[in-house]
Amino acid sequence: xxxxxxxxxxxxxxxxxxxxxxxxxxxxxxxxxxxxxxxxxxxxxxxxxxxxxxxxxxxxxxxxxxxxxxxxxxxxxxxxxxxxxxxxxxxxxxxxxxxxxxxxxxxxxxxxxxxxxxxxxxxxxxxxxxxxxxxxxxxxxxxxxxxxxxxxxxxxxxxxxxxxxxxxxxxxxxxxxxxxxxxxxxxxxxxxxxxxxxxxxxxxxxxxxxxxxxxxxxxxxxxxxxxxxxxxxxxxxxxxxxxxxxxxxxxxxxxxxxxxxxxxxxxxxxxxxxxxxxxxxxxxxxxxxxxxxxxxxxxxxxxxxxxxxxxxxxxxxxxxxxxxxxxxxxxxxxxxxxxxxxxxxxxxxxxxxxx
Amino acid sequence: xxxxxxxxxxxxxxxxxxxxxxxxxxxxxxxxxxxxxxxxxxxxxxxxxxxxxxxxxxxxxxxxxxxxxxxxxxxxxxxxxxxxxxxxxxxxxxxxxxxxxxxxxxxxxxxxxxxxxxxxxxxxxxxxxxxxxxxxxxxxxxxxxxxxxxxxxxxxxxxxxxxxxxxxxxxxxxxxxxxxxxxxxxxxxxxxxxxxxxxxxxxxxxxxxxxxxxxxxxxxxxxxxxxxxxxxxxxxxxxxxxxxxxxxxxxxxxxxxxxxxxxxxx
Numbered sequence: 026x027x028x029x030x031x032x033x034x035x036x037x038x039x040x041x042x043x044x045x046x047x048x049x050x051x052x053x054x055x056x057x058x059x060x061x062x063x064x065x066x067x068x069x070x071x072x073x074x075x076x077x078x079x080x081x082x083x084x085x086x087x088x089x090x091x092x093x094x095x096x097x098x099x100x101x102x103x104x105x106x107x108x109x110x111x112x113x114x115x116x117x118x119x120x121x122x123x124x125x126x127x128x129x130x131x132x133x134x135x136x137x138x139x140x141x142x143x144x145x146x147x148x149x150x151x152x153x154x155x156x157x158x159x160x161x162x163x164x165x166x167x168x169x170x171x172x173x174x175x176x177x178x179x180x181x182x183x184x185x186x187x188x189x190x191x192x193x194x195x196x197x198x199x200x201x202x203x204x205x206x207x208x209x210x211x212x213x214x215x216x217x218x219x220x221x222x223x224x225x226x227x228x229x230x231x232x233x234x235x236x237x238x239x240x241x242x243x244x245x246x247x248x249x250x251x252x253x254x255x256x257x258x259x260x261x262x263x264x265x266x267x268x269x270x271x272x273x274x275x276x277x278x279x280x281x282x283x284x285x286x287x288x289x290x291x292x293x294x295x296x297x298x299x300x301x302x303x304x305x306x307x308x309x310x311x312x313x314x315x316x317x318x319x320x321x322x323x324x325x326x327x328x329x330x331x332x333x334x335x336x337x338x339x340x341x342x343x344x345x346x347x348x349x350x351x352x353x354x355x356x357x358x359x360x361x362x363x364x365x366x367x368x369x370x371x372x373x374x375x376x377x378x379x380x
Numbered sequence: 381x382x383x384x385x386x387x388x389x390x391x392x393x394x395x396x397x398x399x400x401x402x403x404x405x406x407x408x409x410x411x412x413x414x415x416x417x418x419x420x421x422x423x424x425x426x427x428x429x430x431x432x433x434x435x436x437x438x439x440x441x442x443x444x445x446x447x448x449x450x451x452x453x454x455x456x457x458x459x460x461x462x463x464x465x466x467x468x469x470x471x472x473x474x475x476x477x478x479x480x481x482x483x484x485x486x487x488x489x490x491x492x493x494x495x496x497x498x499x500x501x502x503x504x505x506x507x508x509x510x511x512x513x514x515x516x517x518x519x520x521x522x523x524x525x526x527x528x529x530x531x532x533x534x535x536x537x538x539x540x541x542x543x544x545x546x547x548x549x550x551x552x553x554x555x556x557x558x559x560x561x562x563x564x565x566x567x568x569x570x571x572x573x574x575x576x577x578x579x580x581x582x583x584x585x586x587x588x589x590x591x592x593x594x595x596x597x598x599x600x601x602x603x604x605x606x607x608x609x610x611x612x613x614x615x616x617x618x619x620x621x622x623x624x625x626x627x628x629x630x631x632x633x634x635x636x637x638x639x640x641x642x643x644x645x646x
Contacts, residue, residue, distance in 0.1 A: 027519070028509070028511070028514045038634050054429035110548065225508055225510070226507050227503070230503075230517075231496050231501075232503060232506055234485070234492055234496070235493060238485065239483035241481075241485060242482055242483070244444075244480060245480035246482070247463075247468075248442065248474055248476070248557075249472075249473075249494040249556060249560060250497055250560050251496060252463075326464075353484075
């Protein structure tokens with residue numbers, strides 16, 4: 026392997042830490058130590074993390090204001106709900122246990138690919154625009170997806186041949202109960218870790234540099250040989266893939282789906298997470314996703330006032346900390362470890378702050 | 381860093397051949413009948429009063445605008461209507477009149493962006509961090525640092541680009557253009573806003589890169605002493621039309637050039 030020793034060490038530390046974390050989650054999940062309320066928050070946090078980090082790709086790193094992310098999530102959730110329903114009704118992998126897991130994995134992959142495909146289709150016309158115009162058109166596309174799904178007969182009611190055009194899909198082939206959700210915590214955590222890792226390694230590669238250069242200066246970027254249109258559409262579609270995967274997890278989380286849950290407000294919700302955590306900080310997106318999801322659940326009874334609180338918080342944010350909670354700072358476990366080992370440690374470096 | 385394989389091995393073909401290039405914006409003819417031929421390792425100056433259309437020529441050559449008439453060939457290939465990034469990848473790179481760096485990225489990353497096509501791994505290798513990823517990253521990291529060394533920027537490699545002093549930002553922009561592995565460099569007023577010391581350094585820099593990378597340079601400049609010092613040939617344009625071409629001595633005595641710059645009596 027050509028991996029430098031320092032990076033190898035860092036990778037080992039990260040893998041070890043994540044394994045311990047996932048081990049704890051697995052233990053808690055399989056022993057059913059947590060209440061279904063906490064398990065629900067865990068699932069929603071995972072969905073929030075995937076949605077916020079992937080939206081950060083377009084909004085934070087590529088620098089394009091996209092506001093229709095929940096639309097891709099909607100595609101992901103409905104496609105996996107209907108696919109799994111079709112599988113159950115056809116008797117393919119219809120059982121529980123391992124068969125259920127296999128069905129879930131197939132749905133995750135399928136919904137990711139489908140959402141990615143729609144990402145390309147939406148991205149090609151939409152990304153010709155910039156700034157507010159792009160925000161409005163992506164918002165529009167998100168709503169179009171929602172309205173179209175509401176109008177498809179087989180995507181509502183009891184689904185497929187028993188369906189009717191309706192905003193609610195009462196039956197999904199996934200729809201895990203509380204016990205299953207608890208058991209699957211480990212798996213959902215793993216999927217989240219994989220998604221975030223892939224996004225992170227993507228950003229720290231030549232592709233990530235190309236994307237960030239587009240954010241900084243489009244003209245200079247194309248004058249440096251970067252194919253702007255290609256990178257914009259690819260990144261947009263790439264982030265849509267993860268929204269599709271998040272949607273698939275969402276479909277597994279509830280026994281029925283309602284398009285209203287993934288409309289404009291949901292897009293804004295994930296957008297707030299990105300802005301709150303810091304545009305261009307994956308760590309920030311993760312922290313904000315967990316924080317805001319938990320807060321939402323804690324403040325369920327004040328639901329109507331949520332948007333009011335959000336807007337006030339955002340206004341203060343823009344005034345006092347316009348770059349978001351963490352700016353573009355990324356937490357690095359390896360660096361923290363070497364920092365904690367004290368000034369004697371050879372590889373001690375000042376914390377990586379990419380201002 | 382060595383220059384890549386030269387496309388124009390054929391000595392008969394000029395590096396760039398521009399014939400009767402022109403562009404019209406609405407009713408305005410910004411550039412009219414612009415012709416140019418440059419061989420390898422030549423340094424040509426493009427001068428003219430403000431608003432004469434010099435930068436427009438650059439924008440035409442780099443594909444920002446599509447010419448309304450005329451053709452231009454680079455290494456024998458017709459370049460009309462190609463996209464900017466394609467033109468850059470085939471070997472024409474430029475700098476900007478008002479510096480355009482990736483201001484929030486580090487100095488090193490600025491150069492690495494321009495090296496993007498030289499990286500040899502695909503998106504899956506990037507996400508899985510395969511051996512190819514590490515090898516290619518290490519190789520290009522080394523190349524980028526070597527390039528920064530030429531411009532004496534190696535100590536600033538990890539600094540954020542926007543924090544560099546003005547003169548070094550100019551240099552970084554040239555370094556970034558060089559990183560695209562080009563054969564023709566278009567410099568748009570590189571000495572603008574520089575003090576005499578910085579200008580002198582820049583001159584030295586241009587000499588070095590021209591020798592070391594065996595490239596041709598087309599230079600827009602207002603600083604006449606700089607132009608006269610380093611250019612072998614000069615083209616003067618005014619109101620989009622070429623009014624004179626020749627050696628620096630010929631140009632400095634050409635009555636039309638003097639008229640364009642200083643005005644005439646009548």
